[in-house]
Structure formats: structure tokens, C-alpha cells
Amino acid sequence: MGQACTLTLDAMGGDHGPGVTVPAALAALRRHPDVRLVLVGDGAVLEQALAAAGGRLDERLSIRHTGQVVEMDESPSQALRYKKDSSMRVAIDLVKDGIADACVSAGNTGALMATARYVLKTLPGIDRPAICTTIPCIGGRFRMLDLGANVDCTAEHLFQFAVMGSVLTEASGDATAPRIGLLNLGEEEIKGNDQVKHAAQLLQGSDLNYVGYVEGDRMYQGVADVVVCDGFTGNVALKSSEGVAAVISHYLREEFQRNLLTRLAGLVALPVLRSLRRRLDPRRYNGASLLGLRGVVVKSHGGADAVAFEEAIEVGILEARKSVPTLIDERLGTLFAEEARS
Amino acid sequence: MGQACTLTLDAMGGDHGPGVTVPAALAALRRHPDVRLVLVGDGAVLEQALAAAGGRLDERLSIRHTGQVVEMDESPSQALRYKKDSSMRVAIDLVKDGIADACVSAGNTGALMATARYVLKTLPGIDRPAICTTIPCIGGRFRMLDLGANVDCTAEHLFQFAVMGSVLTEASGDATAPRIGLLNLGEEEIKGNDQVKHAAQLLQGSDLNYVGYVEGDRMYQGVADVVVCDGFTGNVALKSSEGVAAVISHYLREEFQRNLLTRLAGLVALPVLRSLRRRLDPRRYNGASLLGLRGVVVKSHGGADAVAFEEAIEVGILEARKSVPTLIDERLGTLFAEEARS
Numbered sequence: 045m046g047q048a049c050t051l052t053l054d055a056m057g058g059d060h061g062p063g064v065t066v067p068a069a070l071a072a073l074r075r076h077p078d079v080r081l082v083l084v085g086d087g088a089v090l091e092q093a094l095a096a097a098g099g100r101l102d103e104r105l106s107i108r109h110t111g112q113v114v115e116m117d118e119s120p121s122q123a124l125r126y127k128k129d130s131s132m133r134v135a136i137d138l139v140k141d142g143i144a145d146a147c148v149s150a151g152n153t154g155a156l157m158a159t160a161r162y163v164l165k166t167l168p169g170i171d172r173p174a175i176c177t178t179i180p181c182i183g184g185r186f187r188m189l190d191l192g193a194n195v196d197c198t199a200e201h202l203f204q205f206a207v208m209g210s211v212l213t214e215a216s217g218d219a220t221a222p223r224i225g226l227l228n229l230g231e232e233e234i235k236g237n238d239q240v241k242h243a244a245q246l247l248q249g250s251d252l253n254y255v256g257y258v259e260g261d262r263m264y265q266g267v268a269d270v271v272v273c274d275g276f277t278g279n280v281a282l283k284s285s286e287g288v289a290a291v292i293s294h295y296l297r298e299e300f301q302r303n304l305l306t307r308l309a310g311l312v313a314l315p316v317l318r319s320l321r322r323r324l325d326p327r328r329y330n331g332a333s334l335l336g337l338r339g340v341v342v343k344s345h346g347g348a349d350a351v352a353f354e355e356a357i358e359v360g361i362l363e364a365r366k367s368v369p370t371l372i373d374e375r376l377g378t379l380f381a382e383e384a385r386s
Numbered sequence: 387m388g389q390a391c392t393l394t395l396d397a398m399g400g401d402h403g404p405g406v407t408v409p410a411a412l413a414a415l416r417r418h419p420d421v422r423l424v425l426v427g428d429g430a431v432l433e434q435a436l437a438a439a440g441g442r443l444d445e446r447l448s449i450r451h452t453g454q455v456v457e458m459d460e461s462p463s464q465a466l467r468y469k470k471d472s473s474m475r476v477a478i479d480l481v482k483d484g485i486a487d488a489c490v491s492a493g494n495t496g497a498l499m500a501t502a503r504y505v506l507k508t509l510p511g512i513d514r515p516a517i518c519t520t521i522p523c524i525g526g527r528f529r530m531l532d533l534g535a536n537v538d539c540t541a542e543h544l545f546q547f548a549v550m551g552s553v554l555t556e557a558s559g560d561a562t563a564p565r566i567g568l569l570n571l572g573e574e575e576i577k578g579n580d581q582v583k584h585a586a587q588l589l590q591g592s593d594l595n596y597v598g599y600v601e602g603d604r605m606y607q608g609v610a611d612v613v614v615c616d617g618f619t620g621n622v623a624l625k626s627s628e629g630v631a632a633v634i635s636h637y638l639r640e641e642f643q644r645n646l647l648t649r650l651a652g653l654v655a656l657p658v659l660r661s662l663r664r665r666l667d668p669r670r671y672n673g674a675s676l677l678g679l680r681g682v683v684v685k686s687h688g689g690a691d692a693v694a695f696e697e698a699i700e701v702g703i704l705e706a707r708k709s710v711p712t713l714i715d716e717r718l719g720t721l722f723a724e725e726a727r728s
Contacts, residue, residue: 260624260629310658
């Protein structure tokens with residue numbers, strides 16, 4: 045059993061709302077006897093979804109009624125100003141008030157980031173929160189940040205991302221002294237833009253385990269545990285990767301459907317292809333961390349199904365148990381103390 | 387038969403040098419009876435490679451002896467200053483002197499770009515040359531630029547890339563009025579950095595077929611014929627894509643080798659997997675265009691084999707026959723005339 049903790053779920057968020065969040069909540073409660081969940085959203089709708097999923101309220105599962113919902117295409121400023129009783133906002137408020145240890149939402153990323161930042165505030169020493177996710181690679185997985193919260197980043201921002209990614213990776217038990225790489229268009233020192241070059245100097249001067257520049261293809265070889273980049277580049281890299289995986293799976297399907305013979309071959313190969321699909325299943329990697337805040341907020345993919353949303357809850361549980369924001373705060377304190385000494 | 391033209395090959399460039407460039411040259415000559423090639427490099431070495439490949443010199447194939455070679459890790463400034471008799475430099479000089487219509491090199495990208503820019507100069511109205519390549523996607527292929535020549539780009543640079551990509555795509559016969567997309571981290575107008583937003587305005591105000599922002603995953607769905615981005619983002623996106631393809635192929639191999647049963651399934655599926663590999667074969671997409679110069683220069687992958695290098699020669703032949711630099715120059719002239727009128 046892990047440490048007891050309470051999570052709020054933005055139960056109305058995402059493309060599917062309670063149809064996904066409620067069954068995922070029940071599954072997470074079965075897996076973790078020491079976890080409490082608060083479903084935040086329209087009470088009547090949630091009770092119905094709960095009954096449909098065969099669950100019921102008890103001391104580990106409660107509902108917090110709210111009257112509003114942040115739409116998937118709503119602008120962050122609109123959501124902040126006019127949706128103070130939304131499931132997203134209240135789920136975060138409860139973390140701020142210390143009633144919950146983490147919040148998980150499949151709601152729209154911009155609104156979630158803006159609300160989380162406004163309500164929870166950033167940690168001292170962190171200028172901007174970043175979005176971080178785990179990505180499969182040869183030999184395991186790595187974490188990448190920022191994935192789109194920050195379009196333009198200074199070297200200092202990139203350095204802060206490195207600290208946050210390192211702390212999360214270590215807290216997750218994926219690596220001790222995680223290898224930090226800076227995403228760049230070459231591995232030679234002279235390559236890259238000014239921000240990246242300056243960030244490299246900051247990282248070299250710190251006690252983080254900085255391993256140098258990493259190219260887009262090399263990160264999939266598992267050369268770093270944490271890959272740091274600005275949000276524009278990170279978003280494009282991640283989405284390009286998803287795009288290529290989709291093309292390959294499209295081609296694979298086409299090739300196996302070419303004629304009777306290839307269809308038979310496809311039948312024979314089916315178990316292998318299924319097992320490949322399981323390994324690459326993006327649902328297994330669902331749950332992006334909004335790092336740098338004074339509280340744990342996890343963003344699920346908007347189109348997540350119950351299996352995927354449960355993965356996002358897992359990320360929230362882990363970060364709540366490990367108190368990742370406190371760990372980041374402590375790590376920053378050490379780094380600044382070092383700097384002051386040197 | 388196409389239009390007659392002459393190409394210079396930097397026969398010493400790339401990881402394999404004449405062992406690859408000479409057989410590729412012979413294959414290209416067989417395919418194109420109207421093409422002349424000049425092998426540029428160490429005369430004795432080239433004659434030997436030619437004999438080994440069963441070829442001989444004639445009125446369509448000549449050797450231009452040079453005494454130097456630009457190393458794969460040589461800095462652009464070193465190459466420019468001290469390698470004036472290198473195969474790379476002389477191959478470009480011959481284009482500048484009007485003796486050849488295009489140059490193909492598998493040499494190091496930085497040195498090739500610097501030398502080409504220094505010797506050939508950029509076209510009027512082009513601030514910086516860009517690297518452009520073709521990429522397979524669902525339903526066909528698209529072109530992407532810049533892929534690494536320009537780390538920081540202004541909106542005007544991005545606009546010029548769009549013009550160049552549009553002209554090349556049209557000249558290649560891949561599309562009339564090619565759809566131009568701007569790579570961005572979302573498709574809403576408010577997303578992106580200042581350069582991208584401003585470039586969108588420039589494109590909207592032009593008569594190019596601008597279709598809006600394109601996300602990293604959507605470009606693989608074939609939503610644009612030309613995807614425009616700064617060189618940092620483009621390089622990371624392309625290499626990430628290659629990295630993911632490598633991971634999937636690695637996983638696929640692992641899954642098929644898991645046990646006797648999966649190995650048998652792999653045998654049955656082999657023809658299908660081979661045909662998939664052919665479709666995704668990066669050699670078929672070898673040959674990146676250095677656009678924006680007063681001459682045609684094509685960069686082959688450094689590790690290219692003869693099949694891949696021949697593809698790069700094909701790109702050079704096409705651009706030489708269509709006089710792509712002249713077409714770009716004319717297109718820019720029209721755009722500027724329009725601007726002056728409006």
C-alpha cells in the first residue's frame with residue numbers, strides 16, 4: 045500500500061466527460077485502497093454515471109457539485125473570468141485549499157494551465173510552469189518538457205524545466221541522477237540558437253546530470269531520461285512523432301489488405317501486431333504533468349477513454365504521494381544555495 | 387527524353403565517397419541519355435572506382451581532378467577558407483561558371499551550405515537559402531523547409547521559404563497551386579510565436595495558396611503540399627519522425643522474434659513487411675534541395691548508398707531541367723510587383 049492521498053477529478057472534462065472519468069475513478073479506487081477521489085461536476089449527471097458504471101459513493105468516493113463546465117474550445121481568459129463554478133476550476137480550488145493533494149483533468153489544455161497557474165501560483169524560482177510527459181523509446185522511456193505551455197523560452201526557463209524534469213523522473217523511480225539532454229539540431233557545441241547554447245552553460249555549471257545536446261532521432265534511442273526544449277519545438281516534435289506512427293500503422297494496414305494472400309499473412313501475424321500495438325498504445329503514456337506549480341495538476345488527453353484516463357490518475361497519485369512540488373521546491377533551494385556559495 | 391543538362395557530382399563527398407557516387411553516376415547516365423555528368427575529385431581514385439564499377443569516360447561522363455576533400459566534420463569556415471581545390475568547392479564553382487546546371491553532394495551540410503551561398507550567392511529578394519526535402523505522408527508526399535540551415539527565422543524568411551517551396555513543388559509536378567501550411571502548435575489563429583503569426587499575415591496577403599496552420603501530426607495526413615517552419619523546428623520534427631520510425635521497426639522486429647510461433651508468423655508476413663519497408667525506405671526520399679541560391683545544389687544524405695545517391699541526382703536533374711532558381715526568381719518578381727501595385 046502507498047501513502048494515503050486525495051485527488052479531485054474534473055469529472056466533466058474531456059471529449060467524453062463522466063462516461064470516461066467515472067469508470068476510470070472506480071478502477072483507480074479498486075487498485076489503490078488508500079486513495080480517495082472527489083468527482084467534481086454536475087451532481088445529478090455524476091450520480092447517474094456512477095450508477096451506470098455500477099459504483100456508489102462511500103468514504104473514499106464523493107461528489108462535489110458544480111454548475112459550470114469549461115468547453116473544449118473555450119479561451120483560457122474566458123474560462124478564468126466566467127467559469128468560477130466549473131468542474132475544472134473547483135477541482136483545482138480544492139487542491140489550493142489543501143482538501144485534495146492533486147487534480148486530474150481531461151479538459152482543454154490552455155484553460156487548465158491558465159487556471160492552475162492563477163489558482164495555485166508557480167513555485168518560487170519557477171518563472172513558468174511546463175507540460176511534461178513520458179514517451180516510449182528503445183530500452184524504456186524518457187520524459188520531455190515543455191510540450192506547449194511556453195512558446196518562447198529563455199535559457200533560464202529551459203534550466204528550470206531541466207530541474208523539474210529531473211525531480212519528477214527521480215521521484216517516479218525511473219532513474220537516479222536522471223540524464224538531462226537539451227533538444228537541438230546537432231550534437232556539436234556550436235549548434236543551436238542562443239537560448240539553447242546559454243541553457244547548456246547553465247546546465248554544465250549545475251550539479252544536474254547534464255549529458256549534452258540530443259537530436260530528435262537520438263532521443264528515441266534512449267540517450268537521455270529528460271529531454272528539455274521550448275514548448276513550440278516540444279509540441280511539434282511530439283505531434284510529428286504521433287503523426288509518423290499513424291502513417292506507419294496506416295501503411296501496415298494497407299499492405300496487409302492488398303490481396304487474399306497478404307490478408308492471410310495478416311491473420312497469422314495478428315497476435316504479433318496486437319502485441320506491437322499494446323507496446324505503442326498511447327493510452328499507456330496518458331497523463332501529462334503541469335510542473336512548476338504549488339500543487340499537482342495532471343492533464344489527460346481530451347479524447348482519453350477510461351483506460352487512458354486511469355493512467356492519468358496514476359500519474360496524479362504518484363506525484364501526490366511523492367509531493368513532487370515540494371521536491372522541486374527543495375531542489376531549487378539547493379541549487380540556489382550552491383549558486384550563492386560559488 | 388528530357389532536356390539536356392550537365393551536373394557536377396562532388397564525387398569524394400559523403401561517408402562512402404566514390405564507392406557510392408561513381409556507381410550512382412553510371413546508373414543515372416543509363417536512365418537519362420540526355421544528361422552529362424562531371425565527377426569532381428581525385429582523378430586517380432575516381433578512375434579506379436570507375437573501372438571497378440565497369441564504367442568508362444566518354445562525352446557524357448568526365449572527371450575534373452581536384453586535390454582536396456572537405457571532411458565530414460570540418461567547420462564551414464575552415465572549408466571555405468582552406469579547401470578551394472576541394473571536390474565540393476569545385477563542383478559548385480562549375481555551376482557558378484555556367485559549365486554545369488546543378489551540383490549534387492553528400493558532403494557535410496554546413497560546409498556545403500556555406501560554400502554554395504558564398505560561391506553562388508542568394509537570389510534577389512531571398513535573405514537566406516533553406517533546405518527542403520520531400521516526406522511521405524498518407525495519400526502522397528509533401529515538402530518541408532527549412533530543415534536546419536536557419537536556426538532563427540523572421541516572418542519574412544518564412545514567407546520566402548513558402549515561395550520557394552511552392553515553386554519547387556509546382557515545378558516537380560506534384561501539385562498545381564501547392565497548398566502552403568505553416569507549422570505551428572495549434573490550428574487556432576491565436577496560437578504560435580510572433581514570427582509564425584506575422585508570417586501567416588504575409589501569406590494571407592499574398593496569392594500563394596495558403597491553407598493555414600498545420601500541426602506536427604496533421605502534416606502526415608497530407609493536409610498541405612508545403613510545410614514551412616524555421617530550421618530549428620524543422621530539423622527537430624524531421625529527426626523525431628525518423629526516430630519514431632526506427633523505434634517502431636525495432637519493436638516490430640522484437641515482437642516477431644519473441645518465440646518460434648511469432649518467428650513463423652514473421653516468415654509468413656515477410657513479403658508484406660518488405661513491401662512496407664520499401665514504401666518507407668528513406669533512400670527513396672534522398673536529395674534535399676538548397677533553395678534560394680543562384681544555382682541548383684542538392685544535398686544527399688552523408689550515409690547514402692548508390693541507390694539513395696542516384697535519387698539525389700534525380701532531384702538535381704529535375705531542378706536543372708526546370709531551372710528552379712529562375713522560376714523562384716520570376717515568382718518573387720511577380721510577388722514584389724503585386725506588392726508595389728497594392
